[in-house]
Amino acid sequence: MASPYTDPTRFVSTRYHRAWLASGCISVLISLAKAVTGASRSSPRTWLQLIASGLVGYVMADLATGIYHWAIDNYGCSKTPIFGPQIESFLVHHRIPWAIATRPVAYNLHVLAQGVTFMVLPITLLYNDPVLLGFMGVFGGCIIFCQQFHAWAHGAKPKLPQLVVALQNAGIIVPRLQHAAHHRPPYNSNYCIVSGMWNRFLDKSKFFVALEIILFYMLGVQPRSWTEPNSESTQGTEFQDY
Ligand SMILES: [Zn+2]
Ligand SMILES: [Zn+2]
Numbered sequence: 001m002a003s004p005y006t007d008p009t010r011f012v013s014t015r016y017h018r019a020w021l022a023s024g025c026i027s028v029l030i031s032l033a034k035a036v037t038g039a040s041r042s043s044p045r046t047w048l049q050l051i052a053s054g055l056v057g058y059v060m061a062d063l064a065t066g067i068y069h070w071a072i073d074n075y076g077c078s079k080t081p082i083f084g085p086q087i088e089s090f091l092v093h094h095r096i097p098w099a100i101a102t103r104p105v106a107y108n109l110h111v112l113a114q115g116v117t118f119m120v121l122p123i124t125l126l127y128n129d130p131v132l133l134g135f136m137g138v139f140g141g142c143i144i145f146c147q148q149f150h151a152w153a154h155g156a157k158p159k160l161p162q163l164v165v166a167l168q169n170a171g172i173i174v175p176r177l178q179h180a181a182h183h184r185p186p187y188n189s190n191y192c193i194v195s196g197m198w199n200r201f202l203d204k205s206k207f208f209v210a211l212e213i214i215l216f217y218m219l220g221v222q223p224r225s226w227t228e229p230n231s232e233s234t235q236g237t238e239f240q241d242y
Helices: 015-040 044-074 084-095 097-102 105-126 130-153 162-169 176-183 199-204 207-219
Strands: none
Touching: 015 044, 015 105, 015 130, 044 084, 044 130, 044 207, 084 097, 097 130, 105 130, 130 162, 130 176, 199 207
């Protein structure tokens, strides 16, 4: 049956989407440019610290996407202030996962780019520390593009650029089969979508289960994954490594 969520004419990149994507990318680029300029005026040790801070930014961005994805998959609803549209779109994504691969880039990334603009730009303008700016630049860049990595995780291998497949196979961006494991009801594992490097640890340690139990006893709120039925309406959740 036709669904409004599978109608491509509803999902187009507008000037508004492109403007937010540009503003997020510019914020990240200014942060990285200031970091490199600052390091070039400092000692060689600062370069090492800058590279290390960028790596930490990449690692922490993966963890941040996992925590954010877990939170919106499990709590709130479409009417929740600020996060409602994101919650709805992630829940729809569980029902029709393949559709994300058809969304235009700016449409897909603009919300995260908006968040990164508000987070990174003020720090970039207020501070000159290359280590802080290196962290913020890489962290912000990974946050903006995690939805693109996520979309590629739903792409068919023959249709993806070879470089993307190579990065997925190397685990530098989230691999397709690893993300496929998230798309099995009750959708309670493999939440991280930058590289997925945290997924094994978070799932094996029951990190999110522990958080859910703490929140349940503190606030009396159950996560959606505790009551998620085995959805028969789930479409296209069978992933193949073509
Ligand atoms: Zn999810
Ligand atoms: Zn997905």
